[in-house]
Amino acid sequence: MLPSPPDEIAVLLQRPVAIFGGGVSGRGVVSLLASIGGSGCVYDEKAADAENEFTVEQARRHGLVVFSPGFAPEHLWLETARAAGCICLGELDFASLFWQGEVLAITGTNGKTTLTEFLTHALNLSGRRAHMTGNIGYPFSRLVIEQTGRVDIAVCEVSSFQAETLQYLRPTATFWTNFAEDHLERHPGLAAYFNAKWQLVARTPAAAVFVGSSVQKFAAESGRDLPESACVASEGQPVIARLAGTVFGAYPQLENFLLALAWWRQAGLPEEKLYAAARSFRLGAHRLAKVGERHGVTFWNDSKATNFHAAEAALATFAAPVLWIGGGKAKGGDLAGFVARIATRIRHAFLIGETQPVLAGFCRAQQVPFTPCGNLEEAVKSALARAVSGDHILLSPGFASFDMFRGYDDRGRQFESIVEKL
Numbered sequence: 149m150l151p152s153p154p155d156e157i158a159v160l161l162q163r164p165v166a167i168f169g170g171g172v173s174g175r176g177v178v179s180l181l182a183s184i185g186g187s188g189c190v191y192d193e194k195a196a197d198a199e200n201e202f203t204v205e206q207a208r209r210h211g212l213v214v215f216s217p218g219f220a221p222e223h224l225w226l227e228t229a230r231a232a233g234c235i236c237l238g239e240l241d242f243a244s245l246f247w248q249g250e251v252l253a254i255t256g257t258n259g260k261t262t263l264t265e266f267l268t269h270a271l272n273l274s275g276r277r278a279h280m281t282g283n284i285g286y287p288f289s290r291l292v293i294e295q296t297g298r299v300d301i302a303v304c305e306v307s308s309f310q311a312e313t314l315q316y317l318r319p320t321a322t323f324w325t326n327f328a329e330d331h332l333e334r335h336p337g338l339a340a341y342f343n344a345k346w347q348l349v350a351r352t353p354a355a356a357v358f359v360g361s362s363v364q365k366f367a368a369e370s371g372r373d374l375p376e377s378a379c380v381a382s383e384g385q386p387v388i389a390r391l392a393g394t395v396f397g398a399y400p401q402l403e404n405f406l407l408a409l410a411w412w413r414q415a416g417l418p419e420e421k422l423y424a425a426a427r428s429f430r431l432g433a434h435r436l437a438k439v440g441e442r443h444g445v446t447f448w449n450d451s452k453a454t455n456f457h458a459a460e461a462a463l464a465t466f467a468a469p470v471l472w473i474g475g476g477k478a479k480g481g482d483l484a485g486f487v488a489r490i491a492t493r494i495r496h497a498f499l500i501g502e503t504q505p506v507l508a509g510f511c512r513a514q515q516v517p518f519t520p521c522g523n524l525e526e527a528v529k530s531a532l533a534r535a536v537s538g539d540h541i542l543l544s545p546g547f548a549s550f551d552m553f554r555g556y557d558d559r560g561r562q563f564e565s566i567v568e569k570l
Contacts (some may be wrong), residue, residue, distance in 0.1 A: 152183060153245040154316075160211035160235060161186045166202070166246040168225055169216025170195035171416070173239040177214045177288030178258055180243060183293050188214075191225065193363030207232035217309035220334060240310045243288035244317040250301045251318075252411075253352070255345050256313060256325030256360070258458045262395075263325060263404040263416060265432060268445075269283045270408065270425035271301060274417060283307045308335065312344035312391045321356040322348045325383070325405050327363045328457035332480025342366055354378065356452065358410050394426045400461040401431075418565060434560035436462050436544070440567040444537025447528075447567045452545035456486040459546035469495035471531040473524070476501040476547030477561075484510050486546065491516050496534055498527040502551040512547045522551070524559070528566045 164179055167174045168194075170192035179187045188397045189210075192198035199206070202225040214237040220226075226236050244251065252267060255356075264280050265352035271278035277338045281291040282304040308331055324345060335341040344474045349357050354375045360382035367374050382403040386481060391397045405426060412422045431437065434451040441447070458472065472494045478562055483503070487510035497518040499507050505522055506539070510519040521527035531541045543563045553559040 150246045150292065151248055157212065157235070157245060158266075160333060163211050164189050164209065166191060166210040166229065166234070167215075168219050169221075169239075170198045171214040171216060171218075172285060173287045173289070176287035176293075177239055177242065180246065180289040181295055184246070188528075191261050196354050196367035201531045202217060203227060204228060204232060207234060210234055212237070212514055214239055217307060218450055220309075233408055236313075237315060240282060240288045240304070240306065240312050241314050241316050243292050246292045247288070247296070247302060249299065250320040252301060252303045253306050253317075253322045254304065254320070254325070255308070256363075257328045257330045257455060258461065259400065259404045259454075260305050260323075260399065261324040262435065263323060263408060264303050266304045266425065266429050267323075267408055268406060269429050270412075270422050271303070273428070274421040275302060278303050280305070283310060286526060291399045306348060308341055308344040311347045314544070319352045319356075320333070321358070322352040323411065324349070324357075324359040324363045325403060325407060326360045326457070327366050328455070329481035329486075330457065331481060332454040332479065334480075337372060337529055340377045342370060342390075346372065347505055349374075349378075356411075356416075356442075358407050377414075380407050382406045390423050390531070391426055395429060395431050396426050400464070408547060412529040416554040434497045435555055436465065439564045440570075441533065442567075442570055445532060445535040445539050445541060447563075448540060448542045448544070449560050449563050450542065451549070451556045451563060453544040453546055454548050454556055456481060456546050457488075459544045460475070460490055462542060463490050463493040464540070466493070466540055468540075470542045471498065471535055473500065473521075473527045473531060473541065473543045473563075474545050474547070475499045475503045475507050476545045476549055477551040478503050479548055481530060483507065484513070487514050487516070495539075498523055498531050499549065500527050501545070503547055524562055525566050528545060528570070529562065532570065 166190045167177050167190045170190050190198040191202045197319050207229050213234045237285040254264045268278045268280045272360040277299040278301040279295050279299040281302050282447050284305050359378050364379050395401050436450040439447050439449045450462045491514040495514050497511050498521050501519050519530050549556045550557040
């Protein structure tokens, strides 16, 4: 039996709910509404089985709007809804009204998916019933329907898009791995991006907030106060001997473990269980994995590196300059600064995607040799043609994939398929 929502929401559920977005989040909301005896109407500009426009007249039929993360707060449909007096909630926020268990909220520019997966793995190994949800592709609304009574802890990856409009979600604990440039095509500046994620901190008990070193630095620079207990020294720390041979044996993954360990200790859970989980944990696909070798040349798939910070972390793991495949759909940020920071770690760049022309200009300015490539296959073959035994060919794009692929996972699978066929 699901809990009742607050009275101000319950009364709105007596009318059809407007659902913005017909993807996985929207479908999850449709199912959740059906499970509580409510109804909804899906609005999606492109979907054939949804309403393709949202007018003032339509807005007046609804009292509540639940929207997918892809809808920015200033989206015309949301402005229309608010003007008509509708309450507008993000999918994750709405679903949280019907969840009675704990919520571990995990955010960060990078590492949040891995930390979400790892904490879920560790909790279950320790006998705690946990399940992943949120930005990983399994909406909170679906978890509420499918996992209520089966699990007690929702380990929830939260993007800045989901965090910025929160009104109801109250995490049991919040983990913020790191902070760097990202999503500036959506947020009007670095401060706005930080403030979006800060909503989680503001909605979590102070003693249950855990943030990494880079988050602490930006918080101090922007005048935000963090309790001492929240500050985890996550950068520049010595490796932990007990993690040797695990994915957390070195940076950047060591940062994720240190944040998990800080909470684990505070929660009074046995540390040996966390270390045992680290030994059995395996990274998800497309995260800096060696996927092939040809004539002494190794190929590395780090397609999940969709921002500068992730690409820089990947490049830093190699002792010598690599043959780098980079580029994609722009997300804002200082491209010139990005290329300047990675220039010494690249022997030759093979540039793809929408950002190819501007990246070429910055590579030229930094005297980084480069080759413009029409597609990913051309980039892989061009890189191999220039490689010698001992070289590393690294796909760590630093940009979103949607200019050429269905997602970072599609990009990674195509890369692996190309390598396999060489």
